[in-house]
Amino acid sequence: MAEAKFNIDKIRQDFPILQRKVNGQNLVYFDNAATSQTPKQVIDCIIDYYENYNANIHRGVHSLSQEATDAYEQARIKIQKHFNAKQAHEIILTSGTTHAINLVAHAYGSMLTKGDEVLVSALEHHSNIVPWQMMCEKNGAHLKVIPMLENGQLDMEYFHQSLSTKTKMVFVNHVSNALGTINPIQEIINAAHQVNARVLVDGAQAAPHIQADVQALDVDFYTVSAHKMCGPTGVGMLYAKEELLEQMPPYQGGGEMIAEVSFEKTTYAGLPHKFEAGTPNIAGGIAFGAALDYMHEIGFKSIEAYENELLIYATHLIQEIDGIVIYGPEPESKTAVLSFNVEGLHAYDLGTILDQMGIALRTGHHCAQPIMEYYKIPGTARASFSFYNTKKEINIFIDALKKAISMLT
Incomplete structure (x- = not known):
């Protein structure tokens, strides 16, 4: 497994912000496509x-x-x-x-x-x-x-x-x-x-x-x-x-x-x-x-393999949720991004509730309005992963997403 190629626990210790809480919950940071977090060395x-x-x-x-x-x-x-x-x-x-x-x-x-x-x-x-x-x-x-x-x-x-x-x-x-x-x-x-x-x-x-x-x-x-x-x-x-x-x-x-x-x-x-x-x-x-x-020092090949593993894992879990629509190609043709909607719900509402559960992801058109116009949608919810994220965090995200959907339906 790619995860064994580097010590994820040690890596996470390099990022002070990952230790904080948001709204009383441990931070799960899935907005890496907007900006990555900064290690203590930098x-x-x-x-x-x-x-x-x-x-x-x-x-x-x-x-x-x-x-x-x-x-x-x-x-x-x-x-x-x-x-x-x-x-x-x-x-x-x-x-x-x-x-x-x-x-x-x-x-x-x-x-x-x-x-x-x-x-x-x-x-x-x-x-x-x-x-x-x-x-x-x-x-x-x-x-x-x-x-x-x-x-x-x-x-x-x-x-x-x-x-x-x-x-x-x-x-x-x-x-x-x-x-x-x-x-x-x-x-x-x-x-x-x-x-x-x-x-x-x-x-x-x-x-x-x-x-x-x-x-x-x-x-x-x-x-x-x-x-x-x-x-x-x-x-x-x-x-x-x-x-x-x-x-x-x-x-x-x-x-x-x-x-x-x-x-x-x-x-x-x-x-x-x-x-x-x-x-x-x-x-x-x-x-x-x-x-x-x-x-x-971590290695770009190891980073790429590990992030792809996270993407495949998250894609498999989110596809099991009723009403999920994923936008974009299959995992083998993209980087670690899940851009999705839930049928009948607005991405902004999902993002707001998930934030209350400590999960940071992006909602909206992502400064790419022509893409949203093509799909005839106002925007998407976007979970984007980095090499300091974990499968445990993805599990927390999926559980929180299910709760948010039940609250909004």
Whole structure:
């Protein structure tokens, strides 16, 4: 069994928040797709920065500044190695996935013109829809949608038929935040490159579960948020191929992203600083590296196997409850997400009662309204699992769900 590959009791001790009570009950945290919890090792890393070497980076000759700069740049190298980017300067540190996508929409999108076509999947989070709509309104490009199918997967036949020499960019998430669907991004990237289109993959939901190799994928842009993978909020990364970053104009102006400034002319700094204007989230960047260290110590293959075991177990139990409707593909085609409704009940009501029993899960449209419109529902209840969750917690959740249903019917 995958569970034997690591010590779940020891892992849970690393997460202080898992010891607390909510509404008098032991916390069962099943909202990991929104944000994962943070282990003490990462929390300690943040405290260490502020207690011992808090200083601005890249600009000071004094010791604290040098120490902070070294720690921040070492974190960039950890991120580079984790995603197997060719160069460290291909990693742009951002405030998160939304920032990274907007950077590409503004900078690379500025090179698109009227008549160009861009494809976006129907499974996207709003952060991978709205920036492209704004971009198309600005430059006259045409936004086309890759439809979804009833099973929560993409209509790949439509995708292939839609590609043409007019296609300049394709935007797709690696994993759907609302359904957990794992998209065939290698097939998408290969096909898009056949017509010389660039591909941006939103990896925010995939990163906690799947270790992406950006060189093997040959992806042009890949985005991630640290808070989905045991890191702090307010920090993430954009990977982009060096040649694309060289072509793109800066997204923001200010300190750090310049080489020289005069009132007559400004020249821009080299990579990655060209896209990192202003003082960054220094502690967050360093902690992002610490979070990767922590997850690697456990092992991504072990994490993936264990979470899949939890998903299969939870799916089997919840399917035995009358009136349950599960959205999305079968467990073998998704990550550890159960998006469901109970016939005749509103997800919000379920979520409210479950919270009174100490169970945290997400209800609503999950910032993926087009998916809900496809299924003709206002939203779903979403239980999402991480490697620090247990089968015992799933049993507690299933019992609580049955109680909630009986209370509402």
